[in-house]
Amino acid sequence: MKAWSVKASSYVLENDWIKVRSDDCLTEGGHEIKPFFVLEYSDWVNVVAITRDRDVVLVRQYRHGLGETTLGLPAGVLEKADADPVAGAARELLEETGYCSDDMRLVATLSPNAATHSNRIHVVVARDAYLVQEPTQDPTEEIEVVLATIGDATRQALDGRMMQVAHVAAIILGLTAADAFTATGRELQRDEA
Amino acid sequence: MKAWSVKASSYVLENDWIKVRSDDCLTEGGHEIKPFFVLEYSDWVNVVAITRDRDVVLVRQYRHGLGETTLGLPAGVLEKADADPVAGAARELLEETGYCSDDMRLVATLSPNAATHSNRIHVVVARDAYLVQEPTQDPTEEIEVVLATIGDATRQALDGRMMQVAHVAAIILGLTAADAFTATGRELQRDEA
Numbered sequence: 078m079k080a081w082s083v084k085a086s087s088y089v090l091e092n093d094w095i096k097v098r099s100d101d102c103l104t105e106g107g108h109e110i111k112p113f114f115v116l117e118y119s120d121w122v123n124v125v126a127i128t129r130d131r132d133v134v135l136v137r138q139y140r141h142g143l144g145e146t147t148l149g150l151p152a153g154v155l156e157k158a159d160a161d162p163v164a165g166a167a168r169e170l171l172e173e174t175g176y177c178s179d180d181m182r183l184v185a186t187l188s189p190n191a192a193t194h195s196n197r198i199h200v201v202v203a204r205d206a207y208l209v210q211e212p213t214q215d216p217t218e219e220i221e222v223v224l225a226t227i228g229d230a231t232r233q234a235l236d237g238r239m240m241q242v243a244h245v246a247a248i249i250l251g252l253t254a255a256d257a258f259t260a261t262g263r264e265l266q267r268d269e270a
Numbered sequence: 271m272k273a274w275s276v277k278a279s280s281y282v283l284e285n286d287w288i289k290v291r292s293d294d295c296l297t298e299g300g301h302e303i304k305p306f307f308v309l310e311y312s313d314w315v316n317v318v319a320i321t322r323d324r325d326v327v328l329v330r331q332y333r334h335g336l337g338e339t340t341l342g343l344p345a346g347v348l349e350k351a352d353a354d355p356v357a358g359a360a361r362e363l364l365e366e367t368g369y370c371s372d373d374m375r376l377v378a379t380l381s382p383n384a385a386t387h388s389n390r391i392h393v394v395v396a397r398d399a400y401l402v403q404e405p406t407q408d409p410t411e412e413i414e415v416v417l418a419t420i421g422d423a424t425r426q427a428l429d430g431r432m433m434q435v436a437h438v439a440a441i442i443l444g445l446t447a448a449d450a451f452t453a454t455g456r457e458l459q460r461d462e463a
Contacts, residue, residue, distance in 0.1 A: 078332040078339040078412065090283050090290060095307045097283060097290065102334060108410040114288045115335050116309075139271040140384035141295060142308050146271040147384045185430030187438065189383060191333035191340045198435060217301040219271065234439075235446050237378030242391060245380065246427075246438035253428050 079105040081113075089114070098195075118196040120155040121189065122166040123243055125251025126176055126203040133230040133248070134174050134206060137221040148223060148233065149244040155199065162186075162199035170203060174222045175212045178203035184254035189243060200247040202255045227257050272298040274306075282307070291388075311389040313348040314382065315359040316436055318444025319369055319396040326423035326441070327367050327399060330414040341416060341426065342437040348392065355379075355392035363396060367415045368405045371396035377447035382436060393440040395448045420450050 081102040090097040096118070101111035126134040139146045151173045159165035163181050171177050185200045214220050225233065233239040234248045274295040283290040289311070294304035319327040332339045344366045352358035356374050364370050378393045405415065418426065426432040427441045 078330070078414070080332060080337055081334050094305070095290065097288065100334070104410060104412060105332070106410075106412055110334075110410055112287070113334055137271070139273060139298070140381075141274050141293070141303075141306055142386040142388055143381050143384035144273055144388070145384065147381070149384070187430060187435050188333075188336050188340070188433040189435060191336035191338065191342070191434050193335040195335055195337070200430075217297060217299075217303055219297060219299055221271070235443060237380060237393075237443065240381040241384050242380050242382060242436040242439040245443070246435040249442055250428060250430065250438070 081105070081110065084111075114193070116194050118154075118189075118194065120162070120196050121198045121243075122153060122155050122162055122169055122201055123198055123247035123251075124151045124166045124170045124201050124203055125184075125248055125255070126151065126170055126174070126178060126206040127227070127252075127255055127257060128176070128206045128224065130224075131227055131257075132224040133227055133252075134170070134176050135223045135225055135230065136173055137223050139219065143240070145240075147240050149239060149241050150247055152244070163201055166199070166201035166203070170206070171210070172213050172215075173218070173220050175208050175210045176203070176206045177209050178206040180204040182254075185247075185250050187243070187246060187250075198243055198247070200250050202251045204255055227252065274298070274303065277304075307386070309387050311347075311382075311387065313355070313389050314391045314436075315346060315348050315355055315362055315394055316391055316440035316444075317344045317359045317363045317394050317396060318377075318441055318448070319344065319363055319367070319371060319399040320420065320445075320448055320450060321369070321399045321417065324420055324450075325417040326420055326445075327363070327369050328416045328418055328423065329366055330416050332412065336433070338433075340433050342432060342434050343440055345437070356394055359392070359394035359396070363399070364403070365406050365408075366411070366413050368401050368403045369396070369399045370402050371399040373397040375447075378440075378443050380436070380439060380443075391436055391440070393443050395444045397448055420445065 085101040153169035155165040278294040346362040348358040
């Protein structure tokens with residue numbers, strides 16, 4: 078399908094944290110849509126880190142949008158200083174959890190919400206992750222690191238306890254790419270034995 | 271973890287399409303965070319509809335946030351007139367695709383982004399879906415209905431071709447709840463045979 082043509086565009090909210098663009102659009106079928114609001118953010122990274130003991134490194138954190146404490150993946154904003162998504166993922170993983178890995182790779186680039194967001198989410202898998210230091214978190218972040226077995230992390234993603242859609246998608250794609258998701262049945266059996 | 275306390279709150283952008291709230295917050299640890307922006311939307315529904323022929327009902331649509339045409343699930347805003355998420359899902363499924371189902375149920379309620387969004391995404395599964403009418407879409411939506419085998423829909427979700435994180439999460443949770451995801455291996459073998 079053809080992209081809408083944009084007849085006029087302006088920013089209606091623009092600061093260090095949020096940028097809202099208002100577009101006046103014309104669809105392929107000739108329908109006028111104005112205004113249409115687009116949220117512009119830098120790209121984000123989500124990290125699926127599997128330790129040498131085959132645990133997944135998760136973080137528990139209060140999230141003010143939802144107003145609840147949620148369990149999810151180490152994640153953050155890809156910064157200009159990051160050479161690429163894998164470098165950004167390595168930085169976020171280290172900052173938030175103190176873990177690093179010598180075996181990291183990009184497995185997918187997804188959209189946080191194609192209707193509203195211009196940016197992307199890069200899903201990076203880190204295998205054989207190991208603890209190298211205390212987390213060096215921003216003091217306002219107040220993050221608790223939680224290790225979960227692959228089976229338990231998978232269950233939390235599949236039964237809705239892991240609430241954020243990006244983290245659910247990333248953990249399943251990440252474990253699949255790391256050949257750990259196919260092992261879930263065995264992990265589940267081991268857990269439940 | 272304790273919710274941040276909100277010392278002041280106001281709307282910095284508020285119209286029929288988008289509502290941005292600015293909060294001045296104090297964290298559990300006593301750190302001041304101001305402003306913190308929250309996106310307020312009505313709840314959304316994502317529908318995983320499996321037809322009597324065991325196909326998944328998908329939609330292809332241009333999405334102006336991302337600026338690309340994407341393949342995803344029937345989805346929309348839960349309206350005040352909808353009795354519950356299942357009723358909203360049934361309405362959206364019928365409007366966007368012309369399909370209905372006598373066997374629909376809510377399988378999970380997730381967060382589009384716990385950091386930034388106040389609303390929820392309800393994941394509804396529709397089994398034994400069947401075509402009852404032509405789609406009655408809003409003319410500005412320009413949606414193409416696509417049927418995919420369960421195996422192909424799963425592959426598109428797992429390999430990153432289905433880009434929207436909410437749809438990836440919903441399709442995997444939905445197929446798991448409908449006992450179709452565990453059948454994926456068999457579906458894949460059948461597809462590839």
